[in-house]
Structures are given as structure tokens and as C-alpha cells.
Amino acid sequence: SQQGEEDPQALSIQEGENATMNCSYKTSINNLQWYRQNSGRGLVHLILIRSNEREKHSGRLRVTLDTSKKSSSLLITASRAADTASYFCATDALAGNKLTFGGGTRVLVKP
Amino acid sequence: KAGVTQTPRYLIKTRGQQVTLSCSPISGHRSVSWYQQTPGQGLQFLFEYFSETQRNKGNFPGRFSGRQFSNSRSEMNVSTLELGDSALYLCASAPLGGNTEAFFGQGTRLTVV
Numbered sequence: 225s226q227q228g229e230e231d232p233q234a235l236s237i238q239e240g241e242n243a244t245m246n247c248s249y250k251t252s253i254n255n256l257q258w259y260r261q262n263s264g265r266g267l268v269h270l271i272l273i274r275s276n277e278r279e280k281h282s283g284r285l286r287v288t289l290d291t292s293k294k295s296s297s298l299l300i301t302a303s304r305a306a307d308t309a310s311y312f313c314a315t316d317a318l319a320g321n322k323l324t325f326g327g328g329t330r331v332l333v334k335p
Numbered sequence: 336k337a338g339v340t341q342t343p344r345y346l347i348k349t350r351g352q353q354v355t356l357s358c359s360p361i362s363g364h365r366s367v368s369w370y371q372q373t374p375g376q377g378l379q380f381l382f383e384y385f386s387e388t389q390r391n392k393g394n395f396p397g398r399f400s401g402r403q404f405s406n407s408r409s410e411m412n413v414s415t416l417e418l419g420d421s422a423l424y425l426c427a428s429a430p431l432g433g434n435t436e437a438f439f440g441q442g443t444r445l446t447v448v
Contacts, residue, residue, distance in 0.1 A: 254434050259439070264442075265441055266425060266439045269438055269439070272435075312378065314378075318391065320366070321366045321391075321435070321437055322380050322391040323368070323370075324380065325379075
């Protein structure tokens, strides 16, 4: 079963615009990670935010985490055509490295 | 450092056959996890190995099994293949026992006909 849901399921924007997607989860977590996947290929790790962190930046990416609402958001600023991909959030709650994924957001960036 | 390597990249098998997929983690990583990705069910956790021991297991039938070797390389095996086993199988490696980034390979695309 999937831990959470991502919203929206799909997003279409123009190059240069910002893209925001949200992830909600159900149980307490240790960390939340965001991944990108291009056309059914492997997952590329984007960023990890720990449960005691509220915001994290990496390049054009900004991630927030609200543990009281059990939700996270990923913002991609100044999007590029190369950002076209599916984006997944993943949480780990148990000991070990078992990740539970959301359903993903498909992002299309039009040139 | 080389990334996570999965072999083979593509595989076509017939119903009833068995298949073995291989994953070589990033050098120094001791945790290897396996995931199945399908359009209908999304990304689902199969199992995790750490220091040659299975530590977590997902909700999959016993036809799905795995193991990890002393060099941290891992294999997963699916016996008596069914059409529904067609999926992208992804392997992830992590350096420690938890609370760290997990890095994925390119996956093995398995098609069962």
C-alpha cells in the first residue's frame, strides 16, 4: 500500500515558471525524500529532509515539511524543459531503509 | 564512485519460468532494497537486505525472494512467473542501516509473456 498521495497528479507549465507539488503521508516518519524519474527509468535522488527540519534548499529546489499536517511540498523554480519527469515523495518510518512512495506527480515543462 | 548497477536492463520471460535479477550497490553501501513499479500499483517495496540479512519484507508472495552476498551485491528471484509480474524492478542502495539517502539503479524491465 502507498503511504501517501501526491497532488496534483499531473502538472503542465511553461519554461521559466515555477512548479509546486505536494505530498501527504499517513504515519509518523523519520525522513522524507524526493525523487525524479524520467520515462520509466531509474529514480534520481533529489533531496532528503529529516523530520526535525522544516525547509531545505538544493539549487532550484525547495522542500518544506510540516509534520503536524503530515505533508511536504517540492518547489522547482525557473523550470526547464529538462525538468519534465515524474516526481515522487518517499517516506521511511521503520528501522532500516524501507521507503513508502506516493503515487507521483507528472510534470511537463513546455519550451 | 560508480552508481547502482542493475543487470540485465531488459528481460522477456514466459509464464511459469523463473528469473534472477542482480544489483551491485554503490561501493561501501551495505543496504540493498528492491522495489517493483507497475502502472497500476506504483512503487512497492519488496525487501531490504543489510549485511546479508533480510531486515524488512513487503507484502509479496513467497515466489519473490532475494539474497545478499558478503560483498553487498544482491539478487532477487521470482519463480513461477505470472503475467502480472511484468514490471520495472528497481534496486536501491544506502550506506547505513537507515535515516540516509537511498540511491537507485536504472532498473530491470521484466516482461512476462
